[in-house]
Amino acid sequence: MLADHFPLLGLRVRTPRLELRLPDDDQLAALAELAAGGIHEPDTMPFLHPFTDAPPDVVARSVVQHHYRARGELGPDKWTLPLTVLSGGTVVGTQGLNAAEFSVTLEVGSGSWLGRDHQGKGIGTEMRAAVLHLAFAGLGAEIARSESFDGNPASAGVSRRLGYADDGTARHAVGGRCRTGHRFVLTREAWERHRTVDVTIDGLEPCLPLLGADGPPT
Known part of the structure; x- marks a missing residue:
């Protein structure tokens, strides 16, 4: 199986209604x-890299290329893990x-988007909670950071x-x-105080070396 050679393909992060994973084709x-x-209103741009400011076919292709690029460039010194979010499949x-x-800083960042039909249902908070659990409980992170622009209160509200x-x-x-970006920081202690979402992780152990992680402190 391909996951035997690239174990991140077997990683699953689950909440009561969501599953996060690297996508199949x-x-x-x-x-x-x-x-x-469509992800946002045409007269707004919530992203640092404005990939949505293009015709639909170009937007679609850029999503595919981003995923392939992230997998190809992933290594212990620097990595991006673009997990696809599924709700009810x-x-x-x-x-x-x-x-x-990561092995030195124990720090992660995050970024996300939802299709417009799926916004305003609490999914954004639940999926961020899922990767925070992966970071803190799974990888042993000490700090998580996020940033959102003026005019994006939903992202700031999740943080x-x-x-x-x-x-x-x-x-x-x-x-x-x-554009002015508003930065946010989350410590392990603050994460532990604010945990409200049940999260389970499967298939993480063989992925740890690829991410430069030893796992949570014992």
Whole structure:
């Protein structure tokens, strides 16, 4: 099996209504089509890399390429794990986790999006809770960070509900415009105090060396 050679394909993170995993080909096609169908209002841009500012076929192709690129470049020193989110077997979005020199920093970042029909149902909070459990309980992280732009209260609301604290601002050039990003930071202690979602992880142990992780502290 391919997962014998790339064990991240066997990783599953589950909550009461969601499953997060690296997608198979059919699921990746569904994710690309979901992105092409729209993620946000046309006059907004919630992403640092404005991949949705393109025709639908280009958006779909960029989603596929991002997933292949992330798998090809993944290694212990730097990795991005773009997990596809399924609800009742239906692809609803993606929740990513990333790190650089994780074995040294014990720090992760995250990013996500949902198809528009699946927004406003609490899925965004649940899927972020899932990858935070993967980071803290599974990998042994000490810090998680997130950032959202002005005009994206949903993302900021998820961060605050899960216990992140404000961590300043940053200025970014996005599509030729200066955008203000609001930074958030979550410590292990704050994560433990705000945990409300039951999460289970399967298939993690063989993945740890690929992610530069030793697992949670004992």
